[in-house]
Amino acid sequence: MNLGIIGFGNIGKLIYENLINTEFNKNNKIFISNKNNPKGITNTYLSKNNTEIAKKCDIIIICVKTPQLLDVLKEIKPNLNKNKQIIHTCAGIDFKDINKIYDGPISCVIPSIASSVVKNRKQNGISILYHCRNVDKNSRKIIENIFSKFSYVKNVDNFKDLKLMTITTSCMPAFIAQLTGFLSKELSKYSNINIEEFNELLYETIQSTINILNSDTLNEKEIIEKVATKKGITQKGLNYLKNEVPSVINNLINKLI
Ligand SMILES: NC(=O)c1ccc[n+]([C@@H]2O[C@H](COP(=O)([O-])OP(=O)(O)OC[C@H]3O[C@@H](n4cnc5c(N)ncnc54)[C@H](OP(=O)(O)O)[C@@H]3O)[C@@H](O)[C@H]2O)c1
The missing domain is CATH 3.40.50.720 (NAD(P)-binding Rossmann-like Domain)
Structure with missing residues (x-):
């Protein structure tokens, strides 16, 4: 061929x-x-x-x-x-x-x-x-x-599903790279740890977490329950994200479809 x-x-x-x-x-x-x-x-x-x-x-x-x-x-x-x-x-x-x-x-x-x-x-x-x-x-x-x-x-x-899956699989590598980039840059402002080190920590943590989610070890809810203790900093972060992120994601999707 x-x-x-x-x-x-x-x-x-x-x-x-x-x-x-x-x-x-x-x-x-x-x-x-x-x-x-x-x-x-x-x-x-x-x-x-x-x-x-x-x-x-x-x-x-x-x-x-x-x-x-x-x-x-x-x-x-x-x-x-x-x-x-x-x-x-x-x-x-x-x-x-x-x-x-x-x-x-x-x-x-x-x-x-x-x-x-x-x-x-x-x-x-x-x-x-x-x-x-x-x-x-x-x-x-x-x-x-x-x-x-x-x-x-x-x-x-159908074309509608194609567009939604394109966002999920083809645009996503760029979104992930930018989000981890933002995180590392902001974190590094508060310490002597540089952006590259934060990147390494994030990549390993993300990869390991995805491995757990992809296996039958723990699901999304179980991970959250295991990490967040009442009134702890994770819970504070979760509360904040719950308020702020859905509208950002919704706006993003609406821009792309
Ligand atoms: N990048 C992604 O992650 C991604 C993922 C999924 C789908 N896509 C889609 O895939 C397509 C290509 O994206 P890309 O990122 O690979 O773009 P790209 O890097 O700009 O590549 C396009 C290539 O086409 C060549 N070209 C332009 N006109 C041509 C012609 N008339 N005949 C032969 N070659 C020609 C260009 O050559 P010159 O450089 O010499 O001008 C260039 O090498 C896009 O439609 C995009 O929507 C991209």
């Missing part, structure tokens, strides 16, 4: 690195095209010509920015047919807009930077899969196989 990636930015590179890491290229060929010549690729066919990729490949993953998607589809359309499977990774665009330009088999896969290659972990992060009606069972299976080699896949069947 020939697989092409059009657009070698954050997501094109992420998918490429995972394909290499999972040895997809042992039995298949990978082709890449990007507007400008990308760095850091060896032994892979590289081009600036999207049409060439469309001609050569059975699966074409378009990873350009969302406003550029329709132009790329228009450009490669003369070389597409119903046997070629298009995947795009663009958040915020539904099939009804895409189908005005291209009505062949197309799927949306929203990957996550959480799926970056990490030593000793096979699957990281979640890829959301959303197929247009004309994508057959076999193609759905092939796409699921590719992405489940390096991430956990979740299927959705």
